[in-house]
Amino acid sequence: MPWINQDKCSGCELCINSCPVSAISKKNDIVEINMEKCIRCGKCHSVCPQEAVRHDSEKIPQEISNNMEKTKELLKNYKNKIEKNAFLERMIKHYNKEMKVAKQTIEEIQIFQKEFD
Numbered sequence: 001m002p003w004i005n006q007d008k009c010s011g012c013e014l015c016i017n018s019c020p021v022s023a024i025s026k027k028n029d030i031v032e033i034n035m036e037k038c039i040r041c042g043k044c045h046s047v048c049p050q051e052a053v054r055h056d057s058e059k060i061p062q063e064i065s066n067n068m069e070k071t072k073e074l075l076k077n078y079k080n081k082i083e084k085n086a087f088l089e090r091m092i093k094h095y096n097k098e099m100k101v102a103k104q105t106i107e108e109i110q111i112f113q114k115e116f117d
Contacts, residue, residue: 001035001038001040001056002033002038002040002042002044002045002053002054002055002056003033003053003054003056003059004030004031004032004033004052004053004054005051005052005053005054006030006031006052007052008050008051008052009030009031009050009052010049010050010052011026011029011031012049012050013026013031014047014048014049015031015043015044015047015048015052015053016031017047018043018044018046018047019043019044020039020041020043021037021038021039022037023035023036023037023038023039024044031052067095071088071091074087074091075087075088
């Protein structure tokens with residue numbers, strides 16, 4: 001999913017003009033992508049002269065860090081090693097479920113994609 005690196009964005013509005021579904025707007029000189037509207041066409045990536053429209057894969061390290069911060073914050077609610085380990089096992093199950101959902105979704109998309117070959 002695309003996102004805007006505000007430090008690189010010059011405000012030229014080329015991405016706004018290229019978006020076929022008007023998912024990109026500018027508010028107070030800040031360009032934003034409405035992810036509810038975004039159809040992931042990639043046109044904004046290709047027109048940005050500043051390379052401010054970025055790919056979400058660049059956010060993976062930050063997302064991992066956020067997940068770990070949340071886990072560590074929630075861990076504070078448990079008093080002893082047994083409770084803490086049980087909680088951490090539940091978090092592992094949670095992320096394994098998320099991974100399973102993503103994997104199965106990808107498999108379903110790949111099956112669906114064959115209709116267009």
